[in-house]
Amino acid sequence: MKKKEKITMNDIAREAGVSQATVSLILNNSQSIKLSDETRQRVISTAQKLGYKKIPSPHQMEGQEEIAVLVNGMPGYDPFVDAFNQARDAAWRNSTLLTIYDYGNDDELAIHIIRQLEQRRCTGIILAAPITSAINFAPFENCTRIPLVLLNVYDRNYPMVPTFLPNDYANALQITRHLIAQGAKRIAHITGDRWMDASQHRLEGYKAALSTAGLTCDPELVIHTNWQLNESYRATCQLMQSSQPPDAIFCSSDWIALGCYQALASLQINIPQEVMVAGYDDQRYTSQLTPELTSVQLPYAELGRLAVEYLCEGEDAATQVTMTGKLMVRQSTQR
Known part of the structure; x- marks a missing residue:
């Protein structure tokens, strides 16, 4: 059985009545030379009819x-x-x-x-x-x-x-409400930089949830950081070594939660049995931590x-x- 011959640009050029160079420009989607839409369409239609494989997508045409x-x-x-x-x-x-x-x-x-x-x-x-x-x-x-x-x-x-x-306000509100629903009474909040609106809105949502539930917002349970891992590590140690440690910590980002996890591990405090931890952002690694981290998917x-x-x-x-x-x-x- 005779093998079917490969269709070339010369074949398309002869059938369409144009030069091989014109076919090459059109099928390679070149915009260097202005060609009429009629010529482009004729070449592409001829290529399709002959079974040529490398035809550009309509999305790739000029004027996208x-x-x-x-x-x-x-x-x-x-x-x-x-x-x-x-x-x-x-x-x-x-x-x-x-x-x-x-x-x-x-x-x-x-x-x-x-x-x-x-x-x-x-x-x-x-x-x-x-x-x-x-x-x-x-x-x-x-x-x-x-x-x-x-x-x-x-x-x-x-x-x-x-x-x-x-x-950010509503997201922080639902995280804090979830912690309250799980039985938490003293919920700490580790925030990012004070000057950032995102930090302020999350703090406001946290406070609103506590107020609605009739819980006092203890200023000692709110610690501001600069989003750094070592800062959240320090903040967590400060919280857990106080005379009245929290039973839950809401971290203003998953990155802050990583520092929190490290500090609790060094203090030999179990999550969530002794203290619950929630993050924010739902980074990819949250489900790979031990235990898996509760977070908000933005x-x-x-x-x-x-x-x-x-x-x-x-x-x-x-x-x-x-x-x-x-x-x-x-x-x-x-x-």
């Missing part, structure tokens, strides 16, 4: 629209990466590419990137950061006519700018998707979306 994410610092692995993944998928479902630029908290660089985006078919811009924080939106107010939304950042002075945020994936869909649908109304995360109850709070 994009949505740009300008992020203030790129995390290695962080739950915030989920926002990028869902944003990318949502953009692709809307025949749009998602491009990501790290502007490193340099507003001048960010505005330069936006100027470049104005020269392309940019559907919208997402200004983002991996840590929920307030920003100064003033430099961006009139810098572009491209629709712009905020993801995980906000400026209270610009309520008309569409903003998508996790609800809604970054959903927020990233919503931000992209807002831009793709051409919405122009102001919107302020805040979403509560999902409490992931594990062994560290189950007695």
Whole structure:
């Protein structure tokens, strides 16, 4: 039986009535030379008819629209990466590419990137950061006519700018309520930096849950740190060696919870039998700790998707979306 001959670009060129160079440019998705849409379609249709295998996806054709994410610092692995993944998928479902630029908290660089985006078919811009924080939106107010939304950042002075945020207050509220439901009476809270709004909102949610349950908020049970492992280690030792140690500790991040775990191990205090521990962020390693760590899974994936869909649908109304995360109850709070 004679083996079927391989279809070449020369075969396609003869059938389509164009040069082999033209076929090569189109099938390699080159944008270096302007070719008519009719010629591109004729070459691709001919290639399909002849059974040529390496035909570019329709998404790769000239003029592809994009949505740009300008992020203030790129995390290695962080739950915030989920926002990028869902944003990318949502953009692709809307025949749009998602491009990501790290502007490193340099507003001048960010505005330069936006100027470049104005020269392309940019559907919208997402200004983002991996840590929920307030920003100064003033430099961006009139810098572009491209629709712009905020993801995980906000400026209270610009309520008309569409903003998508996790609800730190509500998340801390549900963690603390869970600890109370498990029987905890003296719940400590190890926070991050005082100046960060995220730290303050989590502290407020913690206090509100105690107040609703009729429990006193003892100032000695609240210790501020700078998010460092050694700081949370020290804070935990201070709490557990006091005259009235806590029976539960709510850590303002999973990283802080790691330092807490180390301190309790060095003090030979069992989790959760002697003290319950809860984290925040639901990092990947939380289910690999011993015991597995209870934490809050932040809604970054959903927020990233919503931000992209807002831009793709051409919405122009102001919107302020805040979403509560999902409490992931594990062994560290189950007695």
